[in-house]
Amino acid sequence: MSRWQRLFESNERLFWALHSMGWAGFALVYYIGSFLHDVRPIWVFIILLNAYAGWLMTVPLRYVFRWARRLTPLKMLGAVIFSCYIIALLWAVVKNINYWEIYKHGYRPDAWYMYFTNTINSMIMVGCWSGLYFGIKNFQMLQKEKQNALKASTMAHQAHIKMLRYQLNPHFLFNTLNAISTLILLKENDTAEAMVSRLSNFLRYSLDNDPIKRVPLEQEIKALRLYLEIEKVRFDDRLEVHWDIESGCENALVPSMILQPLIENAIKHAISKMEAGGRLAITARSFGNDLLMDVADNGPGADIKDGQLSRENGVGLVNIRERLQSLYHRNFAFSVEHNQPTGVRVRLRIPYEVKDAKHD
Structure with missing residues (x-):
């Protein structure tokens, strides 16, 4: 001073x-x-x-x-x-x-x-x-x-922002706990123990990180992997995940838990509806001064009007939109569109910032 x-x-x-x-x-x-x-x-x-x-x-x-x-x-x-x-x-x-x-x-x-x-x-x-x-x-x-x-x-x-960030979907917890209970009844204790450990680590990450501050994408991906590993226990071979993270984007700063609701939505409305299972594609790349992120599924698709899901009646996508608005004001983009050949693709664009840059 x-x-x-x-x-x-x-x-x-x-x-x-x-x-x-x-x-x-x-x-x-x-x-x-x-x-x-x-x-x-x-x-x-x-x-x-x-x-x-x-x-x-x-x-x-x-x-x-x-x-x-x-x-x-x-x-x-x-x-x-x-x-x-x-x-x-x-x-x-x-x-x-x-x-x-x-x-x-x-x-x-x-x-x-x-x-x-x-x-x-x-x-x-x-x-x-x-x-x-x-x-x-x-x-x-x-x-x-x-x-x-x-x-x-x-x-x-x-x-x-914190209120929006901490609106965890109780269905995920109920489904996970039911899956753990089923594993215990089937005496698959090792799998149940691993699932409890992943759930504990995931919840610790989701609650410990300050939603006002942003985290490196690499850290966010680790939490998403924990979440998806939990879901894979439920869906077994019916859930396929493809990651496409451009080199250098791991250090980009993103709002904590910003992609998790998108993945949860895709699993709930796409993967779970397909008997043979489905595929999730998570992409991140830089473009100029922006970071572009996509979450796409190959599910049955949905009604989309003006870049938004017409079936959206929960807090998931609305929550994300409000968080982005609070954090970036007008300097962001958030849209939902049809994936090719089938499914839904959600796109996010936020400023590309790294840890040593000035940020909130």
């Missing part, structure tokens, strides 16, 4: 810095404005002395204004005007004393009340100081409210 960042993040340091720079600026402007009047060191000393007096005497206003901000608007206005007038009056007296006693070498005015003159000039300066104080304070409050609103929006956005 730089020195300037530390300065602006601390209200205390920011106040003293701006307070000091403001009065230093006053002394400089006053000196330039009176350059033709007098350039002797004693006049410069008077200017610095007046600026220091102003610096010192306006500090209490900070604490008075803090207290006044808690009052009703009318009372606050009265308190601010009264305190500004008192400080301006006292500062005018100090400036007159400096002028008569130091610059005029002890020359006394004819009447004592002359020490209380020039209050209007002092009031203007103190009023400017007060205006800047309230202006900066209100700006800080607005910025803080914006930050709080942005933080709340971000938290709600992340909560929404």
Whole structure:
């Protein structure tokens, strides 16, 4: 964190810095404005002395204004005007004393009340100081409210993504547990044990990974292999899987568990409907600055309208679409189309990012 960042993040340091720079600026402007009047060191000393007096005497206003901000608007206005007038009056007296006693070498005015003159000039300066104080304070409050609103929006956005991400299909768990129960009844304990281990690893992966952050495609594929190995126990030789992952795409970042619902959909609506079984093809390749991913089956197909499944009545594809929208806004594509010669193909396009690149 730089020195300037530390300065602006601390209200205390920011106040003293701006307070000091403001009065230093006053002394400089006053000196330039009176350059033709007098350039002797004693006049410069008077200017610095007046600026220091102003610096010192306006500090209490900070604490008075803090207290006044808690009052009703009318009372606050009265308190601010009264305190500004008192400080301006006292500062005018100090400036007159400096002028008569130091610059005029002890020359006394004819009447004592002359020490209380020039209050209007002092009031203007103190009023400017007060205006800047309230202006900066209100700006800080607005910025803080914006930050709080942005933080709340971000938290709600992340909560929404997590909710979408953790909508696991209970049918998969029920089917897997039933398959394990059947294996145990058939005394195929080794297969049941392997299936329990795969299910445990798959669920650990699906729940441990933060859905806000993206993971390398290679890691996602490992989880998908676990899932498919579980399904292969259920379908035996009826499920064939073909992987076509272009070299280099393993490091591309993808939302965790983004392909699993697509594969689950294909198994539910295609593979399970075919007595002889079916084939899944999972493809990933890069194209320019994008990562293209496909999940295709050779099942009986489905009704597709405007690039979407007309039979879709669950949360699977809607879930994916909303997650992509939340993570990439408009910089993605998600479509469903007919596969050739039969079946359904789902295509995804997201920005191609790798682990060492800046990402959410």
